[in-house]
Amino acid sequence: MKARxxxxxxxxxxxxxxxxxxxxxxxxxTKNVHASINFxxxxxxFSWLTGRFDKFSGNFSFDDKNPDASKVKxxxxxxxxxxxxxxxxxxxxxxxLLDVDMFPTAVFESTSVKSSGPDKATxxxxxxxxxxxxxxxxxxxxxxxGADPWGGYREGFTGTTKFALADxxxxxxxxxxxxxxxxTLNIEGVRPK
Amino acid sequence: xxxRLKCTNKVKLIIRLSLTRCIADEHTRxxxxxxxxxxxxxDEGFESRDTSAHHEVRMxxxxxxxxxxxxxxxxxxxxxxAIVAMFALGLWMVRLDYYSPYYNSAPEFxxxxxxxxxxxxxVRWLWRAANPKPQIDDLTPLEQKASYAVHWGFYILLLAIxxxxxxxxxxxxxxxxxxxxFSVPSILQMRGLEDRAGDVHRxxxxxxxxxxxxxxxxxxxxxxxxxxxxxxxxxSGPSPPSIIPKKEMHR
Numbered sequence: 001m002k003a004r005x006x007x008x009x010x011x012x013x014x015x016x017x018x019x020x021x022x023x024x025x026x027x028x029x030t031k032n033v034h035a036s037i038n039f040x041x042x043x044x045x046f047s048w049l050t051g052r053f054d055k056f057s058g059n060f061s062f063d064d065k066n067p068d069a070s071k072v073k074x075x076x077x078x079x080x081x082x083x084x085x086x087x088x089x090x091x092x093x094x095x096x097l098l099d100v101d102m103f104p105t106a107v108f109e110s111t112s113v114k115s116s117g118p119d120k121a122t123x124x125x126x127x128x129x130x131x132x133x134x135x136x137x138x139x140x141x142x143x144x145x146g147a148d149p150w151g152g153y154r155e156g157f158t159g160t161t162k163f164a165l166a167d168x169x170x171x172x173x174x175x176x177x178x179x180x181x182x183x184t185l186n187i188e189g190v191r192p193k
Numbered sequence: 194x195x196x197r198l199k200c201t202n203k204v205k206l207i208i209r210l211s212l213t214r215c216i217a218d219e220h221t222r223x224x225x226x227x228x229x230x231x232x233x234x235x236d237e238g239f240e241s242r243d244t245s246a247h248h249e250v251r252m253x254x255x256x257x258x259x260x261x262x263x264x265x266x267x268x269x270x271x272x273x274x275a276i277v278a279m280f281a282l283g284l285w286m287v288r289l290d291y292y293s294p295y296y297n298s299a300p301e302f303x304x305x306x307x308x309x310x311x312x313x314x315x316v317r318w319l320w321r322a323a324n325p326k327p328q329i330d331d332l333t334p335l336e337q338k339a340s341y342a343v344h345w346g347f348y349i350l351l352l353a354i355x356x357x358x359x360x361x362x363x364x365x366x367x368x369x370x371x372x373x374x375f376s377v378p379s380i381l382q383m384r385g386l387e388d389r390a391g392d393v394h395r396x397x398x399x400x401x402x403x404x405x406x407x408x409x410x411x412x413x414x415x416x417x418x419x420x421x422x423x424x425x426x427x428x429s430g431p432s433p434p435s436i437i438p439k440k441e442m443h444r
Contacts, residue, residue, distance in 0.1 A: 079385070086365035086387040093388060174291050 026155055026189025028058040028074070034156070034188040037076060045177030051083035051092075060189055062155050064145070067121055070113045074185065076106040078129075096172040103131045111135075123159065132168040136161050138185070148190075156188040253431050256324035260431030265324070268317045269427055273405070275310055276351070279303065280402055283395075304362055305372040311355040318348070327431075331421045336411075343408050350401040353393060360390040 028035050038052045058074035079100045081092050093100040110125035119142040127136045138159040145155035162182045165172075255262045261269070286299035329337050362369045363379035364387045370376045416424040 079388075082384070084365070085367070086384065087362055089365075089384075090361060090387045090391050172291070 026060050026062060026191050028056075028060070029154070029188045029190050030055075030057055034154075036186045037074070038184045038186070039181050040184075041174070041181045042177045044175055049083065051081060051089075053077065053080050054082050055080035058187065060155075060157075060187070062145075062189070064142075067115050067142075068113050070121070070123075071110050072113075072123065072125070072187075073109045074107070074187070076108075077104065078106050079104055097170055099130060103129070106130075108136070108138075127163070127168075129168040130170050134163070134167055136163050152193065153191040154188055155191075156186075159185045159187070256321075256327055257431050258325050258328050260327050260426045262324070262430060264320055265317075266427060266430055268313065268320065272310065272313060272317070275306070276401065276405065279307065279310070280398055283398060301370070304358070304369055307355055307358050308369060308371045308377055310351075311359065314348070314351055314355065327426065329423065331419070331423070332415070336415075340411065343404060343411070346404050347401065347408070350397050350404065354397045354401060357390045357394040357397070361387050361394060364390065 035056075035058075036052055037056055038050060040048045040050045043049045053076045055077035056074060058072065060070060060072035062070045078098050079093060081089055081098060081100075083089055083092065092098055095101075106127065106129040108125055108127045110123050112124045113121050114124075115121050116139075121140050121142075123138040123140050124135060125138070126133050138161040140157050140159035143156040143158055146153070148154050160182065162180050164180050165174075166179065253260070253262045254264055256265050282299065282303050286295065286303060289296050289299060329340065332340065359369060359377070360381065363377075364381065364383055366379045366382045368376040368378045412424050412427075415421040
């Protein structure tokens with residue numbers, strides 16, 4: 001998700017096409033679950049209510065030599081929202097919040113990645129949530145990357161963003177301190193062999 | 194086995210009597226009762242009639258072949274009120290504003306009371322199974338079939354509504370609290386199923402209210418159009434013996 005995602009482009013331009021594509025495409029490791037999409041929202045202004053989306057998928061391209069060429073796309077199954085309480089999750093999925101029957105998928109797709117420091121980047125992209133597509137900005141950080149002990153190659157990032165629910169047409173009033181939701185994405189990608 | 198045989202004979206007698214009866218006036222009713230008591234002296238269901246000599250108004254607890262005792266009638270009317278109230282409460286509480294003072298307390302009451310209703314329904318079934326079934330002798334065969342279907346429709350719908358409501362709360366493994374008195378543990382854990390449980394709960398709630406409308410219209414029709422005693426029977430139960438003076442039987 002992060003700055004370095006874009007290395008793909010660099011590889012592509014400098015080296016042979018096939019090599020580059022092979023080198024830079026990562027699939028988010030949802031199979032062994034080394035990725036998570038978490039959110040938090042204030043409860044009455046007194047505490048943080050946290051939750052996550054249990055099901056999502058995604059891929060990204062990244063080359064640490066040309067991070068600004070990175071791209072990322074994440075698809076979230078909104079029905080998988082989990083705040084550790086069945087009744088509340090039912091409500092969150094319902095018509096006055098996520099309305100997952102109408103909008104079962106949320107998508108983030110990057111449009112630009114700009115390095116903002118070593119292993120840091122600002123990712124701008126479109127988030128489609130609740131049927132509304134709007135530009136958001138994710139501050140991303142590369143956590144690490146390299147060969148894993150099992151013969152694969154991995155890159156991992158973490159990114160955070162914040163937006164108002166109302167911007168995406170979610171108008172349920174949860175109180176003045178609960179207008180914004182914060183999203184944290186922990187993304188580890190595996191490069192297919 | 195012996196009791197069953199006795200009941201069957203009694204049913205036959207009632208059917209025979211009702212066939213010969215043209216108008217259900219008090220006089221013929223009294224005759225029927227006299228006939229029944231003489232055929233089955235000491236039968237438990239008619240035990241109260243034996244005390245009629247004492248002219249005391251006794252509350253009939255158990256159901257008899259001719260009417261519902263106080264327990265069944267209380268079950269019927271209290272649950273009728275409760276079901277309509279719970280339906281209204283359910284509709285209202287899911288639309289509450291997050292900052293409404295009732296946002297938490299209304300669902301808590303709905304859950305707690307719903308669990309009590311579930312127990313009440315189960316006890317009601319046991320009670321029904323342990324009691325003779327009052328005979329519907331002034332309905333047409335079609336009406337009898339329809340009323341049978343409506344009654345079982347109620348039982349099945351209510352059970353499904355209450356179980357689905359229980360599931361909405363407990364599918365994540367949490368127990369459901371009942372007024373802080375006790376809690377009912379979660380039996381089934383299956384995350385994600387709470388949405389379907391909610392759909393079932395909502396749709397069947399509408400269905401049971403629809404059935405209640407049919408049931409009410411039918412009861413009023415039997416009462417006002419057919420001049421049946423069926424509604425009175427559910428309200429006041431079998432006539433306590435002291436209401437029918439002995440001499441009236443010989444009039």
